[in-house]
Amino acid sequence: MPNTASYRVVQWTTGNVGKSSVAAIAGNPTLELVGCYAWSDDKVGRDAGELAGIEPVGVTATNDVDALLALKPDVVVYNPMWIDVDELVRILEAGVNVVASASFITGRNLGDGRDKLADACQRGGSTLFGSGVSPGFAELLAIVAGTACDRIDKITIAESADTTLYDSPDTERPVGFGTAIDDPNLPPMAANGTAVFAEAVQLVADALAIELDEIKCVSEYAQTTEDLVMASWTIPAGHVAGVYASWQGIANGKTVIDINVRWKKGQTLDPDWQLDGDGWKITIDGRPTVNMQVGFLPPQDMIENAKTLEDFFVLGHIMTAMPPIHAIPAVVAAAPGIATYNDLPLPTPRGVVPTA
Numbered sequence: 001m002p003n004t005a006s007y008r009v010v011q012w013t014t015g016n017v018g019k020s021s022v023a024a025i026a027g028n029p030t031l032e033l034v035g036c037y038a039w040s041d042d043k044v045g046r047d048a049g050e051l052a053g054i055e056p057v058g059v060t061a062t063n064d065v066d067a068l069l070a071l072k073p074d075v076v077v078y079n080p081m082w083i084d085v086d087e088l089v090r091i092l093e094a095g096v097n098v099v100a101s102a103s104f105i106t107g108r109n110l111g112d113g114r115d116k117l118a119d120a121c122q123r124g125g126s127t128l129f130g131s132g133v134s135p136g137f138a139e140l141l142a143i144v145a146g147t148a149c150d151r152i153d154k155i156t157i158a159e160s161a162d163t164t165l166y167d168s169p170d171t172e173r174p175v176g177f178g179t180a181i182d183d184p185n186l187p188p189m190a191a192n193g194t195a196v197f198a199e200a201v202q203l204v205a206d207a208l209a210i211e212l213d214e215i216k217c218v219s220e221y222a223q224t225t226e227d228l229v230m231a232s233w234t235i236p237a238g239h240v241a242g243v244y245a246s247w248q249g250i251a252n253g254k255t256v257i258d259i260n261v262r263w264k265k266g267q268t269l270d271p272d273w274q275l276d277g278d279g280w281k282i283t284i285d286g287r288p289t290v291n292m293q294v295g296f297l298p299p300q301d302m303i304e305n306a307k308t309l310e311d312f313f314v315l316g317h318i319m320t321a322m323p324p325i326h327a328i329p330a331v332v333a334a335a336p337g338i339a340t341y342n343d344l345p346l347p348t349p350r351g352v353v354p355t356a
Contacts, residue, residue, distance in 0.1 A: 007328050010035035010073040010096075014043060014051040014061065017101055018079040020317040022052035024325055025077065028351035031328070035068045036061040039080065069094040074332050077325060078102055081171065085113040088128065092120035097127045097331050099324035104130030105139075105199035107338055118338050127334045129327055129344070133319040134159055134280070135200030135259070138294070140323070140341050142282050143207045145290045152286040154254075155204055159261040160275040165309055166316075167231040176240045177265070178233070181223040190219035190245040197247040197259050204257050205249050206342050212249045212257075220244040222273055228266040241265040242273055323347070 009031050011022050025031045026049060036048035038061035049057035062068065069091065076091050078100040091098055107114035107130070117128055131137060138157050146152055169178070175193030179186050198215045205212050222242030228235040235241050242264040249257035264273050279295035296319065298312055306312060330344040 006032045007074040008032050008034045010068050010076045012037045012076050012078045013039045013080045016317045017320045019052040020321040021077050022048050023054050026057045030351040033059050035071050038063050075328050089120040092126045093124040095124040100130040101132045101320050101324050103196045109195050121336045125336045127331050127339050129331045129339045131323040137323045138280050139200050139203050145284050149286040154256050154285040156258045156283040158281045161263050161278045163263050164265045169233045176243050178235045179240045191217035194245045200259050201247050201249040201257050212251050214250045216248055218246045222269040224266055224268050225270050226268045242269050
């Protein structure tokens with residue numbers, strides 16, 4: 001029998017990922033959008049559907065947090081670019097569950113912020129869960145792949161992407177893009193800017209039930225040999241246009257988990273990194289060794305209706321938005337606290353098959 005349960009949802013922010021969340025919630029019969037938080041004043045008073053680029057949904061965006069919490073939703077879908085601990089504490093201690101895409105997997109990078117969130121969950125009887133496409137969904141695939149093995153020596157998740165057309169300097173500069181290749185501050189930037197992948201390493205280690213001696217980041221950079229002009233910014237020659245970061249979980253002196261990303265821009269890199277397509281290569285070295293190549297393509301209707309290359313960027317936003325949304329039933333049913341994929345049943349993609 002189909003699952004017809006309806007969960008009352010408040011959407012938190014309507015940026016790129018938030019827009020895809022609103023559209024997905026509005027189109028899913030198992031979910032009911034009852035409120036929408038507007039981060040910027042110019043969005044207050046506007047219909048959430050309008051903000052998401054779809055038909056009006058009859059829900060007006062507001063920045064009145066008390067009013068949104070008074071709706072007593074089952075869950076907040078939390079999609080800011082970065083996590084705000086105090087904001088989340090306010091939501092969780094009000095008894096509202098949260099599924100987040102805002103650089104959150106376990107919260108261990110937050111220091112005492114994680115304790116504040118865990119305490120808020122206990123006070124409110126609520127659950128906090130974080131995911132996204134990478135990290136998040138990619139690690140779930142690797143964990144599932146590992147269930148075919150009776151011995152695992154190493155798990156590697158290698159992401160590669162040409163991000164030339166991805167126009168988000170606010171998120172790319174912190175990892176090193178656009179920095180002079182000889183800048184003395186460059187070496188730690190990839191580690192600082194991709195720190196959430198350390199949480200992803202811990203997620204996989206927890207799934208394997210192993211203790212890690214350490215989690216470390218190894219980084220490399222490539223420079224553009226010519227000025228690289230993009231939609232909203234330019235990377236001058238001699239500045240970083242390629243970033244590689246490998247987050248490694250070490251146990252007994254060996255790397256048992258390696259989650260790495262290689263991102264490049266333009267065609268004038270030095271060294272000239274060659275990518276094996278966009279997506280992930282997941283390798284479970286063990287008995288048996290399991291290889292997975294994961295890529296993403298637009299559906300035919302998107303290909304037919306797209307007017308520019310930018311029209312395809314929404315796929316990345318959808319893939320980031322949907323793992324938290326599909327976890328909603330399990331998160332609502334979970335015990336209070338911070339939950340990861342290791343604490344929840346396998347999510348299922350309900351309410352997404354067209355009925356007409």
